[in-house]
Amino acid sequence: MASARRNRGIHRTLLTAAGWLILYFVLVATPVFILLIGPRPPGTGFWWDVSLALGYSAMGMMGIQFALTARFRRATAPFGIDIIYYFHRYLAVAALGLIILHVVIVIVVNPAASGLIKPWTSPWYIIHGIAALLLFAVVVITSLWRKGLHIPYEAWRWTHGPMAAIAFVAAIAHIHGSDTYIADAKVKALWTTFTAAWLLLIGYVRVYRPWRLKRRPYRVVDVRRERGRVWTLTVAPEGHDGLRFRAGQFAWLTIGASPFAQREHPFSFSSDPSQLPHIQFTIKELGDFTRTVGAIQFGEVVYVDGPHGVFSSDRYPDAPGFVFVAGGVGIAPLMSMLRSLAVVNDLRPIVLFYGNRRWENVTFREELESLSTRLQLNVIHVLGEPPEDWQGERGVVTRESLARHLPADWLNFHYFVCGPNPMLRAVEKSLDDLRIPTGKVHSEIFDLV
Amino acid sequence: MREMWARRIVALTTLLVIGLAAAFAILQNPATPHAAQSLSNEAARVAAGRTVYSVQGCARCHAIAGQGGSMHALDGVAEQRTPEELLDWAIGNPAVKDRMAAFIYGAKQGYQKLSPVDREALTAYLSTLRPAGAASP
Numbered sequence: 235m236a237s238a239r240r241n242r243g244i245h246r247t248l249l250t251a252a253g254w255l256i257l258y259f260v261l262v263a264t265p266v267f268i269l270l271i272g273p274r275p276p277g278t279g280f281w282w283d284v285s286l287a288l289g290y291s292a293m294g295m296m297g298i299q300f301a302l303t304a305r306f307r308r309a310t311a312p313f314g315i316d317i318i319y320y321f322h323r324y325l326a327v328a329a330l331g332l333i334i335l336h337v338v339i340v341i342v343v344n345p346a347a348s349g350l351i352k353p354w355t356s357p358w359y360i361i362h363g364i365a366a367l368l369l370f371a372v373v374v375i376t377s378l379w380r381k382g383l384h385i386p387y388e389a390w391r392w393t394h395g396p397m398a399a400i401a402f403v404a405a406i407a408h409i410h411g412s413d414t415y416i417a418d419a420k421v422k423a424l425w426t427t428f429t430a431a432w433l434l435l436i437g438y439v440r441v442y443r444p445w446r447l448k449r450r451p452y453r454v455v456d457v458r459r460e461r462g463r464v465w466t467l468t469v470a471p472e473g474h475d476g477l478r479f480r481a482g483q484f485a486w487l488t489i490g491a492s493p494f495a496q497r498e499h500p501f502s503f504s505s506d507p508s509q510l511p512h513i514q515f516t517i518k519e520l521g522d523f524t525r526t527v528g529a530i531q532f533g534e535v536v537y538v539d540g541p542h543g544v545f546s547s548d549r550y551p552d553a554p555g556f557v558f559v560a561g562g563v564g565i566a567p568l569m570s571m572l573r574s575l576a577v578v579n580d581l582r583p584i585v586l587f588y589g590n591r592r593w594e595n596v597t598f599r600e601e602l603e604s605l606s607t608r609l610q611l612n613v614i615h616v617l618g619e620p621p622e623d624w625q626g627e628r629g630v631v632t633r634e635s636l637a638r639h640l641p642a643d644w645l646n647f648h649y650f651v652c653g654p655n656p657m658l659r660a661v662e663k664s665l666d667d668l669r670i671p672t673g674k675v676h677s678e679i680f681d682l683v
Numbered sequence: 684m685r686e687m688w689a690r691r692i693v694a695l696t697t698l699l700v701i702g703l704a705a706a707f708a709i710l711q712n713p714a715t716p717h718a719a720q721s722l723s724n725e726a727a728r729v730a731a732g733r734t735v736y737s738v739q740g741c742a743r744c745h746a747i748a749g750q751g752g753s754m755h756a757l758d759g760v761a762e763q764r765t766p767e768e769l770l771d772w773a774i775g776n777p778a779v780k781d782r783m784a785a786f787i788y789g790a791k792q793g794y795q796k797l798s799p800v801d802r803e804a805l806t807a808y809l810s811t812l813r814p815a816g817a818a819s820p
Contacts, residue, residue: 255692262696266703270710275750277711279740287704295696317685324693332700343740356786357754413753414743662684672684679686 251312261298265290268425272418285339286414288332293405295329296370297432299398304435305443305542314544316679323377330374333367359411362404369401388497395496399436402429444493447537450474454534455512457527462595463519464563465527466504468512469536476511477541479503480548481574482567482650484678485540487515489530493537499524502652502678503541504566506573513538516597518563545650545678547571553648555583555610557640559631559661561653562590562597567678568652569598576608583610583641587631589657591618614639630657633664645670651677712738725807732808735801739794741773744787747812754787759814769809770802 266287277283301309302322310318353364373394376383380390406429409416416422456468470476479485486498505514517527545567547556558568565588575584590596593615602613616627616635627635641647649670651661658677665675736742742751747758764772771778775791783791797805 259696259699262699263703266707269707273750274711275742275746277708277713277737277740278743279738280708280712282740282743283708283711284704287707288700291700291704295700314685317689320686321689321693324690325696328693328697332697411753413746414751417746417749417751417753659686666684675684677685 247312254309254312258298262291262294264428265294265425268421268428269415271424272420274415275417278414279343281339281343285336285343288339289336290409290415292329292332292336293402293409293429295325295332296398296402296405297429299326299329300402300432300435300439304439305539307542310542311544314678315542316545320679326370326374326377330370333370337367357411359408362411363408366401366405366408369397369404373398373401387499391496391498395436395440399433402432440494440496443539444496447488447493447539450537452476452513452536452538454530454532454536457530457532459528460516460597461599462562462590462592462597464516464597465519465530466514466516467527467530468505468514469538470513471511472535476513477538478510479507479513479541480546481506481570482546482548482678483541483543483570484545484567485513485515485538485542488537488539490534490536493539498537498539500542502545502567502570504569506570506577508574508577516563516566516569518597520563543678545652545676547575547648547650550648553582553646554643555641555647556585557636557644557647557649558584558586559636559649559651559653560586560588561631561657564651564653564657564678565597566652568650569601571650572602572605572609572611576605579608581610583647584612585639585641586611586613587616587627587636587639588613589616589618589631589653593617593621593624612639612641631661631664633667636661636664637668640668647674649675651675655679728804728807729811731801731804732806735797735805736808739797739805744790757809757812759812761810761812762814766806766810770806773805773809774802 269287269290278286299322302318302325305315313321353361356364376385376390377394380387409425410422416425451472452469453472454467455470456466458466458468460466477485482502484500484502486500488495488498491497501515501517503513504516505512517524519525519527547553548571550556556571558571560568568586572584572586575582586602588596588602593599596615602611605611606613614627614635616629616631617624618629620626620628627638629635649665651658651665653661658679662675662677666672744752744754746752746756760769768779770776772783773791774794774797775783775788780788
């Protein structure tokens, strides 16, 4: 009975995911289908037409990028919004590659027409095309290598969207100026609607969503220092009933700024839903913004855009048990789940592998000890720099250390992994080596840019 | 694991887009024999010229009856230029170098490689282009 219910749930999620994927591929193909509507002029040569169709399709892909980061919960739920952001990154690289291919073909077929030899003698729409290409390249490069280029997150966040929007508008101007294959009024109207729809999404993200957030403020009611340069921030809704979330989910948090300023950062909830309307976030001093968390004042206004993500043990009520793997502050969403499981006296077996560098910096060490007495919880601490008399696991979480402590029936357990990206990938690989089915391994990528 | 799937879907998207672009180009440019080497009559020459116009991608920049690029409409060009001038402008002969933008003259140099038969056919086709609304060839 329970198994049938679980299977129905999985099938529903898969069907929803398939539906969104089909819609995505339809949107990718739409530009070429728009070109095929209505009367068409004669061909302009095979390679020239390949180049044009690539340009139109790449525009479609760039348009989809605005939808991917609009945080539509229904669309992101089957996949997890963290991976949608990764997908956004990969798709940008592919779209930029296709735009470059579009230009390369133009250069090979007719070098002078590309306008790259003497841009100053080119028609305005060629100059717009060149500007769009350069801007898209800057947007992609500054996103892929933000840290290497020493660009502060907030400066990047401020410029990323507007630069992408300007590049998109310049590319639209390039297409309308060249007027190839969209001269027919019906085709032009369809193409204009298709591209304008993506621009409307910018309005949704930059104006409507911040406006909605602004009407639902929260106030800081506690700032507590934890072990290991980590702070727990407690916020409470002001003038509204707050949000509902599942243990393990996350939100984008704006502190000390208006939601319109786009100075938001993603953090996992570390409290459990029984504490609502109070919400806790556990934040490590790592980057430009997080270094200032300790200075946040009681009563300060914050804005919470959430909940997001599908990283939650609540979604698997029929799982026989759980294995949690955390690296450093990656413990935050797992603490939320453990607290939530303790509230309902859930006695399914849980093993927590918790990697840290030093024993004295293990965040929530004492509370985990206490939770071990209330839950069937076995905490395996893995230390990178253990004290001399340390008897436990050393180094990092490996396939061997996992195998040493996994309980009986471990193949049927659900696995939740959260931590820095290199650790995440290594643990996912180890779990794959141990033949854990992919559908039972859930991870949360928190280093998005 | 999910990252791997994200990469796979992006790779599939890229292949889909390249495939669609190629299919579109094939649809727009059905295989046509090279302009007939021997043109026995005017109708055949004009038809061959239309093919040259299409294959050489003249519609990238030029429009006929509202179809094609926006740089310069060719409707009525037959009444504005002699056949010799039409050819000079079409393939960027030195005679018209000072009368067109350097960018355009540069772009036209690629058409200097057209064979004499293709040049003749293209000129014949351009010579049939009457003003928009007039009887078309």
